[in-house]
Amino acid sequence: MGAAGSSILGADGEWGETSLGDMPESCVAAVLLYLDPPEICQVARLNRAFRGAASADCVWAAKLPANYRYLAALAAAADDEGRGDGDANGKRFSLAATKKEIYARLCQSTLFDAGGKEFWILKNKGGLCISISSKAMTITGIDDRRHWSHLATDESRFHSVAYLQQIWWLEVDGELEFCFPAGAYSLFFHLHLGRPYRRMGRRLCGTEHVHGWDVTPTQFQLTTSDEQQATSEYYLHLHEQGGWKLYHVGDFVVSNSDEPINLKFSMMQIDCTHTKGGLIQEAVAPHYHRSGSGWISS
Incomplete structure (x- = not known):
């Protein structure tokens, strides 16, 4: 691509060659604004003009959130x-x-x-993306080893998860105050039914303690300090032979990047006619929805 050129008539009347390397960095930078960051890093290898433009503040400022x-x-x-x-x-x-x-x-x-x-x-x-550890949440009976235990695992970003052995009343509450970049977000609970373990290098899942989740749906809720609300409910099931699953709680919108939003979220299963167990609570994750070619301006 860098070797490609076109013929032009020089000042002395002779034909010469021009290439991408002759483009002004300002023109290259204007093109790079339309590329995603990995693409910018790739085209930076073409020549000096692209390499210089790919490091320009004006290019990367457009890729950064407003805050x-x-x-x-x-x-x-x-x-x-x-x-x-x-x-x-x-x-x-x-x-x-x-x-x-x-x-x-x-x-x-x-x-x-x-x-x-x-x-x-x-x-x-x-x-x-934001990830909130189970240790940063209030969980019913988490301090009672008869009900819960903390498991060390490399499957979590926090290297630790909360494992529910058996309980009647389940309630998980969390809170986050953060200056979110302006845009639309979705909130998910990251859950797993069954206790994962490894045998001879293979990942397996023990499901003998999984019970009670098909009797009553589990309820999820989120509220924000600017009075946005969302609720959802799901029957929790084994997913892909005991794999992780993201349960969508709801969406919320941030209009001001400089204004902190207080986000509260919960998961409840409070039917006390049966016990439930075998659940792993790993994290809660608000995820940003990208709009167009970049961040939404506040």
Whole structure:
């Protein structure tokens, strides 16, 4: 592609060759605005003009959410608290970094609220994801080992999940206050029926304790501080031979990126005529809906 050229008539009357490398960086940058971040990184290999334009702040500013300074401040604070001496290359993240460096850092997960929650932006299509650990939620009977236990696992972003052995009354409540980038979001509970384990390198799922979820539907709810509400209910079933499943609670919309939203969510199954068990609560995740070619401006 970089070798392709066209003939032009020079000042001395002789024909010459021009190529993509002769394009001004400003023109290249205007084209790169229409590409997704991975595509920008790929075309940066073409030549010097594309490489320079692919690092321009004006290109990456368009890929960042409107409140990226708020997100970058959380990331910088997390890095200072967690690593102190910088990353693997000895370089510490700073709010004075280039827009490309800020984007790259925000694509990595950032823990906040004492490590019980994390956020990151998606590399491919933009958008914000947040994951909230079960340890950051209030769960009925979680401190009673007869009902619940904490399992260490590499299947969770937080390396730990809450496993329900047996209970009559189930209620899980959580809360999040965050300056979401403007846009539309969906909230999901990430659940698993059956206790996963490994035998001879194979992932298996013990389902002997799974019971009670087909009697009464489990109810999910979310409310926001600006009075948005959503409810849903599902009969929980084994999914793909004991795999994880995202249960959609509902949607909410953020119009102001600089205004913190308080989000409350819950999962309930309070039919006390039967016991239920065998459920793993891993996390709750609000996911951003991308609009058009980038972020929605606030």
